[in-house]
Amino acid sequence: MIKKTFLVSAIAASAFACGAQARDQVQIVGSSTVFPFATAVAEEIGKSSGGKTPIVESTGTGGGFKLLCAGAGDNTPDVANASRAIKSSETEQCASNKAGDIIEVKIGYDGIVVANSRSAPQLSLTLKDIFLALAKDVPDADGKTKPNPYKTWKDVNPSLPDAKIEVLGPPPTSGTRDAFVELAMEGGCKTFPWVKALANDYKDAFAKICHSIREDGAFIEAGENDNLIIQKLVANPNAMGVFGFSFLDQNTDKVQGSIVENTEPSFDNIASGAYKVSRPLFFYVKAAHLDTVPGLKLYLAEFISEKAWGPEGYLAGKGLIPMPDEERAKVHSDVAANAKL
């Protein structure tokens, strides 16, 4: 008995010991969409500063916020990447767990594409098509909803091919899911006048109709790994995938984005705002860790430098769509002031 408790307490002591010593490595969690950019910056400062490279984990935007807002201690991450802005409920959670100040940093724009393999024909979709193909319950003309009856794209819109609806997309932990639901699904949903009328006064009912995605197998939640979606698209020419533009940009030889509302998903169209399904990308830094974790300020400074996020920067080469010049300068000065860089 004594030996057993000794053994257990020895292990526990070592655990607490390594928990107690201050962390010397930046820990980043969050969005899989921002993951390629965060890792690029992390690797860059690791090499140029000669210090430790930050560790980046792809947990999804929602998961990232939960981890970030779990507290202010050393065992919580320093940065949460996000492919959407933080919600008020998450800010409240941070406050109630005493996580301290969270500095928001907008890093650029990203489009959400509905892509398929190049060996299949490119589709031209409207937001209404997307909504009708993926909604759980579709509204009909006279104020009622019915479970989604459409099995093929042709059912949704006769001009689309007669192929089974099979879409791989992000789970609810993903910010891409939230953004997709708010931009594409809502956009298509609002083409029904009576649903649009609900938007102001009956928010819950509106959300229920417009945000629910079908669960009968036509929409498959493919986890936080967008690269895996691309591989599955290549393996299955019939399937479509929902993910960020940067992944399309890095794999144009394998997949193509569908034309949405008569706009091609391209770098210029997203930057100009012509491609409707686009959203800003962020990361959120825990202010309390700026002085305690070495390398965090360096990471922040590098990410908001022209070398990284400018139009000539290496992040643009990875598919990030930079903000316009004035916006970039403003975010830079705001963040530099907030974080006392």
Next chain:
Amino acid sequence: MTDDTDFPKAVAAAALLQRRYRAETRFRWYGILATALALFFLGAMLISIVIIGHSAFRQTFVKLDIFFDPQILAADGKTDTDSLRRADYPALVRTSLREMFPGVSGRREQRQLYDLVSRGAPDSLREQVVKNPALIGSRASLWLLSSDDVDLFVKGEISRDTPESERQLTDLQLGWAEQIVAQGAADLRFNTAFFTTGDSREPETAGIWGAVAGSFYTLIVTMLLSFPIGVMAAVYLQEFAPKNRITEMIEVNINNLAAVPSIVFGLLGLAVFLNFLQMPRSAPLVGGIVLALMTLPTIIIAARAAILAVPPSIREAALAIGASPMQTAFHHVAPLAAPGMLTGAIIGMARALGETAPLLMIGMVAFIVDIPEGVFDAATVLPVQIFLWADSPERAFVAKMAAGIMVLLTFLIAMNLIAVILRRRFEQKW
């Protein structure tokens, strides 16, 4: 004794015999076929891995004329290490490329030109300048790492025949790459970086050493925990345990634990070590503990078999000269059973080396570039690194993944060979 008049029966008997012989031959051939099929699968797997992975051991370098421009490197005259580290080395590479292909204009075309060289190439320039600041202001012809797409082209995996939209290199880039090759400025060299660097976002700079070091530290923790405990448990069960229900229960437990799916151990690690004890994620420490729990039954079973193989006469001789049971066990029996125990331990370690599922659960799936230097540093292990590379989009990571598999298999074969050699050398026939 055969009745010669009963001819039809004899014929029937002979026919039956022929059928039985044919059935015999068929049966034998089924056996040969089955064995051959099993071996064929093994061979097919290994050969396909080698075919896909061998190209990752060589990497393309391009020769560039680099001018160490003092305006870029030390514009304000500062030549201390920090300023030199932070200078814009990619600019040196970009200038050199523009000199190599004058007449390239427009942002899009220039971007394509710069993409010919690896994003990690300026790092070798940085290292050279930091080590030797006297280089500033000089010109040199250096071999720099090419991008992964140019590397694929040089290895012959990109052809002009595929339509441009389906190729990783545009027509322009293809033309430049062909020019570079024609000038003799491209060279395929042995990829030492693969064995010395850690993970990277760019396939051409990704290496396996971080994962190897992580596996090493994890296995050390596993060995330090499971070997002593396993040997002690085996000694107890074989030498001292009374034959009662409790002992039987322990033995049944050990046999069952040996067959529990590895993912359940991952769940255990997640619930108890990460959630309850709040141990650090991604550290070899937790991974080592989980793997130790998994290997423990294997080591106990192997050690018991080794102890069982020691003949009773050794024990009786020791007892006869006044040794206590404890002394018998540790001074006489255990040393003789040691080779068998060690063999079992090595085989257990080999299995632990290849485990992926439990480590996925405890967070060893982050992007970690640095080489771990201790048991508490964040790290990943070889099989998890292979798994992560399998999910990466760049075509060149496929070859890297297969190369990683070859490294893993080499370690496994080496460990198994050591175990077999140990067994052969120290095996005693009683």
Next chain:
Amino acid sequence: MPNSDKIALAAPVLLKDRASAPTGFSDAAFARRRWLRSLWERPVYLLLVLSSLLAILTTIGIVLSLLFESLRFFEQVPLTEFLFGLKWSPQTALRADQVGSSGSFGAVPLFTGTLLISLISLVTAGPIGLFSAVYLAEYAGKKTRDAVKPLLEILAGVPTVIYGFFAALIVAPMLRDAGGFMGVGISSESALAAGLVMGVMIIPIISSLSDDVIASVPNALREASYSLGATQSETIRQVVLPAALPGIVSAMLLAASRAVGETMIVVMAAGLAANLTANPFAAVTTVTVQIVGLLTGDQEFDSPKTLAAFALGLVLFIVTLCLNITAMRVVKKYREKYD
């Protein structure tokens, strides 16, 4: 160690005792030394017992942690829905203002998917493993045996992530193309691809266990059969295999247990969508894939999503435990004692 060495080792002790009497090393001093030795040996003995108990501690740890989290899960989702429900849609909303899936946790499609892939793997590995064991044990010469057996052991030692890579990148596309060629729609994540590769993985389990069992059938039985005029194949089919049957069945059960608990091959090669089907060409998902999927990412231990992974783990543990215990019982109960 030759006997002379043992005596040489023991000599100091023996001689010391002999010499001690005349030099006055008293019995009391010797008794004291023995008491000191037992003082040291007691804690060591305790350490040995505790090491053995660690195995039980681990099992208890596994059961408790799985049970604890699963019970919390079953507070939120009824057991009957989990065990008998047909809809698996676990990706519930993360926040109050988000709309996620409806959170149905009916695990039957997962069970059928696991069953389908395991069945395919057993159908693949069973005949190959058994026939190669028969060949190696009965027909092959010593040289062939010595060459082939280690090679089959290599199959057992290959890490499963390598099998997963093989299944996902080579076998699945090959099957898909073959299916397209023949006009049959084979999914790129078909149960067939994962099942075939898993079958290759468990061939060595069936083969080496069956080999041992077949080899342990006493020769007297074979020779008796030969003396009656049976050919070798008839002997094997009618005498040896029936005698070895309990061991072979046990080997199959152990292989099944391994197939059910396998993770990496299915994570890389099987599908993600729960699909209630018996079609080997369709994509199905298994219990282990869902455990991995539910636990990477959001790790909060309050949501039914994370806890569902533990419930699935508990089911997996119980099923493999039953298979293992049955395997051991079968051997114990039906094995004939020949001596």
